[in-house]
Amino acid sequence: MSFEKFNTDADVTAFARQHSPLFSDQDRLQVEEIGDGNINFVYRVFSDSNSLIVKQALPYIRVIGEGWPLSQDRIRIECEALKLAAKNCQSVVPEVYGFAAEQCAIVMQDIGAYGSLRSALIERQKLPLVAEGIGCFLADTLFYTSDLYLGSIEKKALVQQFINPDLCKISEEVFFWDPYCDHERNNVNGLLRSDAEQLWQDVVLKREVARLKAKFLNQAEALLHADLHSGSVFANQSGIKVIDPEFAFVGPIGFDIGLIIANYLLNLSGQANLPGEQTERSDYQQWLLASIETIWDTFDQRFRDHIQQETQEPSLKLPEYIDWYMQELLADSLGYAGTEMIRRTIGVAHVDDVESISDPKKRADSERLSLVLGQILIKDRAGFRNIDQLVVRVRELM
Template sequence: MSRFGSYFLMKTEDVGEYVQEKLHYFDDDAKLESKEIGDGNINYVFRIKDTKSGKSIVVKQAAEALRISSEMKLSTDRGRIEAKILQMQERYAPGLVPKVYIYDEVMCAIIMEDMIGYAMMRTGLMNHEIYPKFAEHITTFMVNTLLPTTDVVMNHKEKKELVKEFINPDLCEITEDLVYSEPYIDYNHRNNIFPPVADFVQKELYEDKKLHLEVAKLKFDFMNNAQALIHGDLHTGSIFINKEHTFIFDPEFAFFGPIGYDVGNVIANMFFTWCNGDATIDNKEEKEEFCGWILDTIEEIVDKFIAKFKAKFKESVTEIMAKREGFLDWYLGSVLADTAGVAGLESIRRTVGMANVKDITTISDQDKRARAEKMVITLAKNYIINRGKFKTGADYRRAINEVIEMYS
């Protein structure tokens, strides 16, 4: 009888046997090595490799609690959601997500293609690697996976069935708390505040009532705007990359929500990288090259997204009223406003919230880290409060340059 007939949390010594039983991916005489490679807060990710042939595969298992807090319990059904969504995304954006071989409902585990030869993007960026094709790839992925799942394109009844299928209350609750609430009102006492900026956070976040109102509006949009099937956690830790290609994975937070949530997350995480490069690169020319590329990339992401979104909309629209003159401009305008708002929310929650971002926390010089955090928060507030003004890549670049000048 199989020992994988009932759920348990696997360890490195279990996953080789597991893969062979479920998929028989490796030869019988394979010499398997297993290693945990995930650095996320929720799941366990293993690479299993045959040292004889070089073949490898990945197993991702959903745990029943967060790794960062055993008190936060989660439904393991998110593994099913992730597997199904990866398969859908492969149809919409072929080659930009890893292939799923099997989803095991008992062990709540996905067996998928190994992205060997790729680095986790956050790690690469913290080593100040430049990825010249990233803006092209990520905007293609976002437009091709998001727009087709809106009411603009998809049959409305089909979409409503998918909304039901991909309801994701446990993961949405995490986002509602950690992104849209706790960074502004620390009612669960889980925020991680860097002591040198505590007074700044108190004044700029906890006591700013105007900011709270705008965040509340964005929170209710997140909870009620079932616009498209979004990734839900699209940051540089959910991307594997090299100089030529990009893989997007880890869509366990996916549900039908606002498109701007994905786009804004990408923008915010790119600025974290700028802060890291600015604070840690000593060589002037290297710093200018890397940080300049980051600013170029942020601008390109926004402008390429807009151009591709417009083209895809005109090519794919099926909803009769969405074809009316002026609708595309209105619809895209609302997406861009949400994008700026979410860029601000992600920036703040990754700076003061429960899950701080490594790009910032690894800045060893306390003064430089404090400066980086103040820049992030100041920029983020501008994004949130003035979100309707961010319509082009140049608008983001201008705002970033202003905050750099402010803290120079």
């Protein structure tokens, strides 16, 4: 059967009925298109009493159109990554109800009781369980898909299952190339032009970004979410849900940790100029820094516990090795955090935490802070011995 895009509400509801037992024949169904991501189409299908989500991958990037073709295998990747995360980190991802390769579409649980973490951060909500939830998600999904847990043969099969060349190529370009040259895809605030030009001349920075890119290309360490920004995390008072793993591939663990830390720091940069009382905004910046510490500390403790209790391979359990490994992981994470901050500031896909600041001068002030932090994270990443040292450094720059 050849691929057909859902063109009408009836197409979407028919698919939803066929792939989930949630609705009866008597239910009158309605559809709303809710996708605000860059890549796919997302629909919410609902009756008076039930709802679910249908997500369809077209053969191109949604926000660009047919000019940027993209493999539809990404929807299989997303489906399989969601199922694996559900197994490794219980109830933290939406349940998959059904999948159809021909229509390149998934039917899954509606997590309507949760809201985007990005919006919560912009509104300065202090949701209590989010940072710890993210730390646990990282520790569980990354440990159980790494060589620290899987057998050698099983691990290679996982690498093969998640070969994701098109989506990796997007990240290879938008993280590690575009922002470091005057690329036509970039989006640079006119008031930041000279800062960007200075950055494009910085060969030490470019060398360090190349080292991070080489790890991204070559280090098949664990199954990553690989797009873990604050729009991929949904949250409420009782915890988190993580969505959208279509970029999943087996890569360097620090990439996932770094992306989410960066998104807290991007919000911190935004809070310097978002609307509201100064005292309220600076108090929130301190809360963001405390959250970053909690994310790392929770991840670090839980990941070490998993190694202690579940790693079979004796050479990988050596305490001296584990300490070295966790130190490397912190450096990698901070380096990748820096690349996320820079690409979200002068690259193709900006974030509302900063982009919603309407006064261009104020926005440039926040963007400059993001750029400075991003460069420090990349160049000085190996110098931070623990997460507290990062927090101290950020406070000096605020």
